[in-house]
Structure formats: structure tokens, C-alpha cells
Amino acid sequence: MTQLILASSSPRRKELLKLLQQPFDVIAAEVDERMDQFSSPEETVMNLARKKAKAVAKDYHNSYVIGADTIVTIGNEILGKPRNAQEAKNMLNSLSGKTHTVYTGTAILHEEQQELFVGKADVTFWELSDEEIDRYIQSGEPFDKAGGYAIQGYGALFVKKIHGDYYSVVGFPIGKVYRVLKKMGYPFKNEKN
Numbered sequence: 001m002t003q004l005i006l007a008s009s010s011p012r013r014k015e016l017l018k019l020l021q022q023p024f025d026v027i028a029a030e031v032d033e034r035m036d037q038f039s040s041p042e043e044t045v046m047n048l049a050r051k052k053a054k055a056v057a058k059d060y061h062n063s064y065v066i067g068a069d070t071i072v073t074i075g076n077e078i079l080g081k082p083r084n085a086q087e088a089k090n091m092l093n094s095l096s097g098k099t100h101t102v103y104t105g106t107a108i109l110h111e112e113q114q115e116l117f118v119g120k121a122d123v124t125f126w127e128l129s130d131e132e133i134d135r136y137i138q139s140g141e142p143f144d145k146a147g148g149y150a151i152q153g154y155g156a157l158f159v160k161k162i163h164g165d166y167y168s169v170v171g172f173p174i175g176k177v178y179r180v181l182k183k184m185g186y187p188f189k190n191e192k193n
């Protein structure tokens with residue numbers, strides 16, 4: 001087992017963590033994400049990120065374990081991942097022509113150390129037609145994404161403006177992860193993954 005563990009099943013998070021050029025393992029955390037609605041979006045994503053990291057860290061005591069969680073908010077509503085086409089359609093309709101916020105909470109645990117942080121961005125969508133939304137849903141892209149879209153995929157066509165951290169929209173603020181790992185004393189090696 002390497003010293004660095006990504007407690008996530010997200011292929012995007014895995015791709016972004018490779019940018020560190022350090023060896024790491026991926027161990028998906030099994031946690032119930034439904035019950036955790038905290039007082040603010042920031043608290044919600046940080047608590048879920050910690051829960052994911054903790055679920056894995058309990059078995060790997062010497063490792064640096066990273067968990068993350070992403071949600072989208074529009075008005076007072078929190079959008080997670082759509083469970084079916086109708087939910088995806090509703091989500092994309094509510095995002096059309098408006099500005100929403102994407103929050104990614106990240107937790108890094110190492111022995112007694114715990115670092116929690118949130119990255120966010122405001123994303124403004126163009127007005128979307130029913131036809132555009134239907135075609136997008138048929139691509140399959142919305143289903144494993146918070147808010148029902150991927151800024152790094154076909155969802156890019158919907159984005160008019162972004163203000164904030166792009167990588168928090170994709171679901172992993174890798175620049176901050178790198179800095180926090182350094183601060184925590186992670187022993188970076190000069191070798192490729």
C-alpha cells in the first residue's frame with residue numbers, strides 16, 4: 001500500500017490526483033450520502049468529504065487519505081447526482097439561463113492530522129432549449145455528476161461564465177490538495193506515478 005490513498009470512485013478525481021506524479025491507491029469509500037445535510041453547503045461538503053476519508057483511513061493508519069464531495073446549489077436548493085432522466089431534466093431546466101454555485105469539500109487525514117477545505121465557483125449557464133437538454137441527457141453524461149452536467153465534457157457547451165475555481169467544479173481542487181499535502185508533511189518523491 002502506498003502512502004497516498006484516494007478514497008473515491010470518481011474517475012475525474014483519479015485523473016487529477018495523477019498530476020502530483022506520486023504513486024497512490026484508489027479505495028472507494030462506501031458511505032451513505034443522503035442523511036448529511038448540514039447548516040451550510042460548505043459544512044455539508046466538508047462533512048461528507050471527511051466521512052469518505054474516515055471510512056478508508058480507519059484501515060490504513062500511516063497513509064494520507066483524501067476524500068472529496070461535490071454539490072451544486074441554486075437558490076436554496078441543493079442538487080446532487082440525478083437518479084434518472086427526469087431528475088436530470090429538472091436539474092438542467094433549473095440551471096438554464098441562471099447562475100449556480102458548485103462546492104467541493106476535501107478532507108485529508110493522516111494519523112491525528114485532519115485538514116478540511118472547500119473550493120467553489122459560480123457558474124452561469126446560457127438559456128438551454130428542451131431539445132438541447134434532451135440531447136445532452138441521451139449522451140449519458142449527466143448521471144454521475146452533481147447538478148447533472150460536466151463542465152469538462154459536453155456540458156462545456158452550456159457554460160457562459162465561470163467565476164472561481166474550475167477544478168472545484170470538476171470535483172477536485174488539485175492545486176489546494178497539493179499545497180495542503182505539503183503543509184501536512186507528505187514526503188513528495190521525485191518519481192513518476
Ligand SMILES: Cc1cn([C@H]2C[C@H](O)[C@@H](COP(=O)(O)OP(=O)(O)OP(=O)(O)O)O2)c(=O)[nH]c1=O
Nearest residue numbers: 008009010069070145146149150151169170171
Ligand atoms: C458539476 C460537475 C460535477 N462533476 C462530478 C464530480 C463528482 O465526481 C460528482 C459529484 O459526486 P460526488 O458524490 O462528489 O462524488 P462521486 O460519487 O463521483 O465519487 P466518490 O463519492 O466516490 O468520491 O460530480 C463533474 O465531473 N463535472 C462537473 O462539472
